[in-house]
Amino acid sequence: MSSPDPQVRAARNHSARPSPGDRPREAPLRTGEPAGVRGPVVAVTGAASGVGALLTERLAASDEIKQVVAIDERRGECAAARWHILDVRDPAIAEKLRGADVVVHLALDLDLETDTAARTAYNVRGTQTVLTAAAAAGVHRVVLCTSAMVYGALPDNELPLAEDAELRATAEATGVGDLLEIERLARRAPRAHPGLNVTVVRPAVLVGCTDTALTRYFESPRLLVVAGSRPAWQFCHVEDLCSALEYAVLEKVEGELAVGCDGWLEQEEVEELSGIRRMELPSTVALGAAARLHRIGLTPSPAGDLAYTMYPWVVSGSRLHDAGWRPQWTNEEVLAELLEEVAGRHTVVGRRLGRKDATAAGAAGATVALLGAAAVVRRARKARRRA
Numbered sequence: 001m002s003s004p005d006p007q008v009r010a011a012r013n014h015s016a017r018p019s020p021g022d023r024p025r026e027a028p029l030r031t032g033e034p035a036g037v038r039g040p041v042v043a044v045t046g047a048a049s050g051v052g053a054l055l056t057e058r059l060a061a062s063d064e065i066k067q068v069v070a071i072d073e074r075r076g077e078c079a080a081a082r083w084h085i086l087d088v089r090d091p092a093i094a095e096k097l098r099g100a101d102v103v104v105h106l107a108l109d110l111d112l113e114t115d116t117a118a119r120t121a122y123n124v125r126g127t128q129t130v131l132t133a134a135a136a137a138g139v140h141r142v143v144l145c146t147s148a149m150v151y152g153a154l155p156d157n158e159l160p161l162a163e164d165a166e167l168r169a170t171a172e173a174t175g176v177g178d179l180l181e182i183e184r185l186a187r188r189a190p191r192a193h194p195g196l197n198v199t200v201v202r203p204a205v206l207v208g209c210t211d212t213a214l215t216r217y218f219e220s221p222r223l224l225v226v227a228g229s230r231p232a233w234q235f236c237h238v239e240d241l242c243s244a245l246e247y248a249v250l251e252k253v254e255g256e257l258a259v260g261c262d263g264w265l266e267q268e269e270v271e272e273l274s275g276i277r278r279m280e281l282p283s284t285v286a287l288g289a290a291a292r293l294h295r296i297g298l299t300p301s302p303a304g305d306l307a308y309t310m311y312p313w314v315v316s317g318s319r320l321h322d323a324g325w326r327p328q329w330t331n332e333e334v335l336a337e338l339l340e341e342v343a344g345r346h347t348v349v350g351r352r353l354g355r356k357d358a359t360a361a362g363a364a365g366a367t368v369a370l371l372g373a374a375a376v377v378r379r380a381r382k383a384r385r386r387a
Helices: 006-012 050-060 093-097 116-136 176-192 213-219 238-249 267-274 283-295 303-309 318-322 331-342 355-361 363-386
Strands: 041-045 067-072 082-085 102-105 141-145 197-203 205-207 223-226 235-237 256-259 278-281 346-348 351-353
Touching: 041 050, 050 067, 050 238, 067 093, 093 116, 102 116, 102 238, 116 141, 116 176, 141 176, 141 238, 176 197, 197 238, 205 213, 205 238, 205 331, 213 223, 213 303, 213 331, 223 267, 223 283, 223 303, 235 238, 235 331, 238 256, 256 318, 267 331, 278 283, 283 303
Parallel strands: 041 067, 041 102, 067 082, 102 141, 141 197, 197 256, 205 235, 223 278
Antiparallel strands: 346 351
16 A cells, blocks of 8 residues: 655544454355354355455454355355355345344445446345345344445535434435435334344445446546535545444444544645646536436436535544544545556546547546537537427
């Protein structure tokens, strides 16, 4: 991990840090594991890829975990886990969860290109099924992962937000409506299934094995800044998310947990560190164009995604800190990792461009072209109606 000079980092990172501090085959317990080892049996859904794959490997290597049960629609790479291949919406999952102490549900579809209705059907039905199946199987804890986006990005948000802050997000940004429904299911589950505890983990802007509207923001030739907005950037490296999820699995902390790097970066600091210049537009132009472009199918991101680049939604992570957890990555380090990860990609207003398109369009020209596309289409439609 690369890191800027410590004095520079100290000046730029506005700290919100509290004080201290193939075919499924049954896999045996890890070689050398003592008989009668203590520790939970943990089931992970969505275990074949992304965060699920990383967490599965991490838990399988932990001396504090007795066994990992991995569930996905295909088999992943972790040989130490016991694999079950099925869709999480299949009620048969209850039998696969029998004997597990904890379930970490990570089988979520937040792909920008997925049909919205199909995505919601998968995410909500999958979570409902997992919670019901876990209760039926005698599991005592389910860990869900949503996002700090559920707090909403609003100009009057406190810096930072406490975990128990009101969830003020709307369903206007990609996947946020699904996440809010998952949060509602999490609150209702213990009442519907007495004895079942639910922990919800909410990461900040997640970096590593992810592709979101917020990571694509840094693939643009210019960073779009809405005039009069007050962005504050807080990142969460996937490794830190996995360590926070492990804390929840081991019941070192419970409840609603926010996770991210300590502190945040102002927009000017992001621009300086990234070396990407800004393009500033009035809010009416930026929001109106984004809405029209999404409506006519030119971009995958709805206008609601823009709010998360305009206003702060930084979280304190105090509950994890109080339990002794600390992030291993800083905002500067995660931003550097993100920039390295997206190098060579070309995205304008959330839409990926091929290298040829990006070269032909140019830097600011590409942004202007896409922002003007909706107006051009609208004028063409009016002309056809007049004809």
